[in-house]
Amino acid sequence: MKFATAYSVSLDDKVSIYDVRDLNFDESTGFDSDKDSFLCPNDACRAAFDSTNALSTFNAKNVNYQRTPHFKNKPGTRHIDGCRYAGSHKSATGESDDEREENFPSEFVLTRRLYEPKTPVVGNDASALQEPTKAPANRTTTSSGSNDTTPDKTSVFAHPVECYVSNIDDKDKLKAMPLKIGEHTATYWAFFKKIEYLQDNQGLIYWGKIKAIKDYTSSFRIDFEKKVWLDKRPYSVNVYLSKKLIENYRKRTAFLEQIKAAASSERPLYCFFYGVTPQLMQVPSKKNPEQTFGVFSARIENLDHLIIREAPGLES
Template structure:
């Protein structure tokens, strides 16, 4: 059985698998999921067993690029109390691989990144750890997570709503019924995700499209989209630019560079999803004749946390 939320013994909090991925790649965070212990998110179930041995495993927690939905899953040795819904071994009647679809739709994508505090008991004068130190509540500035075992309905990790959309692209009725809030705007997943060629329809959406090419300028990149925008019966190319400063200051710089450099030479069909900017029509000088200009819809990406390059089979 796969599930998206687990209790982190290191952070003393319930994390989604997307939180774990985000922390694994974050160069400013002292975190390694291989060194953590993940336990059942059901409080009663977790309390019934020894935390040192009754752990869960992760799937796609560290892969920069993944094709199947990340999740936590039970080990053969993992035990659950009677009635715990995470103890089920039920498989779908159709035999569908349970890795292929994200079923936990967050109802809100929070633009402020969640902050985590490691559980760090203070050491006494003689080197002993006070018994109550580990029980002291942490003062976290974070997304509000419920104390029960249900999946959090908010996320600050962009990969989560994108995975919901991509992995359920064959179920348009579900995408049209699931609500999503970003900032002050609430709509359905189907409405929020807008193909790049229709970016003029509305601002403030999650735009996406198939990548035509990625221009590598050594320290910066430009992503060109395959589809064009039509304006006044004329087609215009669309691109987004990732500046040197943006990349250098990115907390997941190493993972991002690994991903985008692999994408530059990839022969696979790749797609770019981004939020926070809307490409606008700009006049760009021609390389052959700088005195002449041509129109292109372009935008400078402002936050790499809100951009993803990935495979997305079936979206076209």
């Protein structure tokens, strides 16, 4: 059985698997999911057992992943009678439900959720962790509090993207599920816009197949395969990632590992981003600087809102 949410002993709060992935790569924190302990999100169930009654994680630390990340029961994980998380204990191998994200957040929050670790976690020795017999403290975050269901908000861009990608074969669901970003509310289907149609609306999540990634050593440019047509003429589309943006990024090491691998990869990759809309601009020609040519381009402002990933079936 998949868990979208679990109780983190080190954070003394309920977190999504996407929060855990985000923290694992965050160089501004000392978080390491391998040194934490994750327990049932049901408060009554969690209080009935000690902290050795833990869950495991799936795809919590892989920079790139193809199957939906989640928490899951270990073979020895116990639950009280009636706990909705009792479910199956079978391994992830061969589980068909690993491939689809079923927990759709209704809002993508643009302000990143922050955490304050409760106590240093020095290893997997459960005796070193405080017993989580109480409900999580109230916080001014997107915490689910005493509710054991999946939070309906997320500040991790990977979560709505995974919902869209893994459910791309169910367009009716994507057209029915609501999503709010800022003051704009639409369905998942309407919020995700192919890059070639970026002129249709502003402020959406744009995505497209990557043609090439230009590695300028300290900065990068992502070129998209599809072009934008304007006045019966095709224009290339790209986004630029500046040196300053990358150097100041809290997940710099993981990001550089990912984008450098992507730049040399021959596998089909896609880029999703939010927060900027490429605009038509005139840039000088390399062969003849006195001449210019048109291109739709954008300078990315927040790397938390950009993802490069595989997305099987996205354009089938």
